[in-house]
Amino acid sequence: MYKSCIFDLDGTIIDTIQSMTHSITLTVGRFGYAPLDEGHTKLFVGDGYRKLVERALLYSGDKDLVHYEEALQIYEKTFRENCLYKVKAYEGMPEFLNFLKDKGIKIGVLTNKGHERAVECVEAVYGKNYFDQIIGEGNGIRVKPDPAGAFLMADRFKLSPSQCLYFGDTNTDMKTGTNAGMDTVGVTWGFRDRQELEAFHPKYIISHPDEIRHVFE
Template structure:
């Protein structure tokens, strides 16, 4: 049985699309750009805020990234203000996480979101101490898809990578799970589509957390027979 579940944050355990869109649009407005729509925000996020700012500026026409350094500073200021804007947990996720905890499964978050903001978001939605560990960008860990954050989490919990499930909604997450040697779960309720996830052949693809509950039944020894067919 799996002993640990590691989750991406944005698009996996919390719908932060509105807060990200609000933050990036308030940022680029300072430079006379925007706004950009949710579709593009979905595809610009996932690799940390620096990449988000870079991709957004290029899309808006600043191909030489003239405003890049200043925009990073503005983004940081705006994100402190809007990081909690209209965010909410995905359907079924609170119940699924509670079930894992009741069964003694360790749960953690590994995200490319800045660490302080990640903790703020997760604890606002799920409460302080609900997750056993939260690791965000800026805590000395390399950004995903580097597996360092996931592997350090497994090491701290004294479990093997093979005993972990890594959940995420983007190609970056699929790469992270694969690079860490963990079984990977692609979730379809997040920011990307099935085609993107399937390209990396995750162990499971699910459209609702309930679809993977059977893995944690006491009589189920990691059999994937009926779970999240790809």
């Protein structure tokens, strides 16, 4: 029986694609590049904001990344001002999280989003202190798919990795769970397609949170 559920943030518990698309578009626009659409942003996110900026610049035509360092600073400031832009919970997720809490299951968020922005975003959608733990990029925690953050959260919960179920929407998340020795759940409502998730053989693939409730009944 699982005693904890650890969730990725972007594309898993909160739909943040508009905030990131808006912020990265404003960033590359400072250098005269065209706006990015949500489809490309979904492909560029998942590995931290530095990779997002790098991928967006390369796609936009900055093949030598001459604007990279400046763009990082611009994006950090821009995203700080826009991280709550049109963010919302995914359908069925608030009800599922309440179900888990009623069952006494510990719930946590492990994300490559910067820690301060992660806390701000989660609290805006779900309220303060709703999750038992939130761990974002920073404070010496290596980004996913390194399992360090997953191990740290399991340790804070005083649980073994095998007692934790890890949820995410990208290959990075599937690797994270596997690297940490946790069973993984691939969610198809996020930023990547089912085919990408299947390639990493998660224990479960779901298209709505209700599809995993039976595991806790």
